[in-house]
Amino acid sequence: MSSVVVFLSVTLDGVMQGPGHPDEDRRNGFDRGGWAAPYADAITTGMASEGGGTTEGLLFGRHTYEQFYSVWHGRTDNPFSPILDNSLKYVASRTLAEPLPWQNSILLKGDAGDAVAALRARPGNDFVILGSGELVRSLLTAKLVDRMILLIHPIVLGAGQRLFDQAGPVLPWRLAATKNSTTGVIIATYERAAS
Numbered sequence: 001m002s003s004v005v006v007f008l009s010v011t012l013d014g015v016m017q018g019p020g021h022p023d024e025d026r027r028n029g030f031d032r033g034g035w036a037a038p039y040a041d042a043i044t045t046g047m048a049s050e051g052g053g054t055t056e057g058l059l060f061g062r063h064t065y066e067q068f069y070s071v072w073h074g075r076t077d078n079p080f081s082p083i084l085d086n087s088l089k090y091v092a093s094r095t096l097a098e099p100l101p102w103q104n105s106i107l108l109k110g111d112a113g114d115a116v117a118a119l120r121a122r123p124g125n126d127f128v129i130l131g132s133g134e135l136v137r138s139l140l141t142a143k144l145v146d147r148m149i150l151l152i153h154p155i156v157l158g159a160g161q162r163l164f165d166q167a168g169p170v171l172p173w174r175l176a177a178t179k180n181s182t183t184g185v186i187i188a189t190y191e192r193a194a195s
Contacts, residue, residue, distance in 0.1 A: 002056055002124045003146035004116060006136050007048075008163065009036045011153050015160035016133055019153075024067060025161075032157050039153050043181040047151065048080070056125040057088035059116065061132035065091045068130065069102045090119065090127070092135050113142040120144060133161050141169055147191050148173065154184040 009019040018025040018033030025033060060068065068084065075081040089105040092112035100107055108115035116139055119127055126147075129136055139145050150163075173190040180186055 002120050002122055003126045004059070004120055004129065004139060004144055005126045006129045006145055006148040006150075008129075008131060008136070008148070009151040009153060010163050011035060011155050011157050011160075013156045013158065014162040014164060015157045016131070016163045017161035020071070025063070027063075027161070030160050032160060035155055035157060036151075036153055039155075039181065039183040039185050041182045041185075043179065044151060044183075044185055044187070047149070047179070047187055055087065055128050056122075057090055057119075057127050058084075059119075059127050059129040059132065059135065060089060060091050061135035062091065062093035062096055063134075064131035065089065065093070065096075065100075065102075065105075073102055090115075092116075092132075113138060113144060116144050117142070120146075133163060136163065137165060137168065140171060143171070143192070145192065147176070147189065149187065149189050152186045152188060 008016055010016050015035075017027070017030050019036035020034065021037065022031075022034040072081045072084045074085065085103060087104060089100075089102060090108055091100060091105055092108045092115070096107060098107050112135060116127070129139070129145075136145070172193040174193040175188060176191045177189040178186060
């Protein structure tokens with residue numbers, strides 16, 4: 001059986017919206033984007049590329065897929081674009097239609113939870129979710145997330161889309177590992193605990 005792993009940057013107050021750059025995600029008037037960039041170092045960058053060889057595929061919600069495509073597709077000035085271009089990308093969307101623009105992209109048909117459960121039931125490596133808050137929250141509710149790697153940044157934004165909303169289920173997690181960056185980011189790996 002495969003595992004579903006969430007890999008995500010959050011602030012101390014749980015905001016996950018727009019970590020990369022100021023215009024990344026301005027939904028609902030969010031004007032505090034780019035908050036993670038000042039905290040990047042070799043450790044956080046290394047975490048982002050670690051595990052590429054053990055990943056079965058990437059899972060995206062529509063918004064994050066389109067954002068990643070616009071930023072990373074086909075670039076030759078960084079080591080991440082070739083990895084992302086060549087990875088299998090599974091996309092949960094109620095509005096997109098095939099063919100998807102980014103090579104190696106597959107639209108998940110029907111209910112996202114059912115589609116991810118079917119992927120997870122297959123033998124193989126991890127499926128990694130990057131960003132994609134709505135998808136993450138729905139999969140957490142369905143108990144389909146096996147591990148979360150949270151890059152917790154030492155900043156409080158006070159506004160923005162949060163990883164956990166107020167209506168979520170009670171889900172116990174076990175701290176499996178921690179690592180500190182040189183810029184104060186805590187990289188915490190949590191595994192789902194038996195409930």
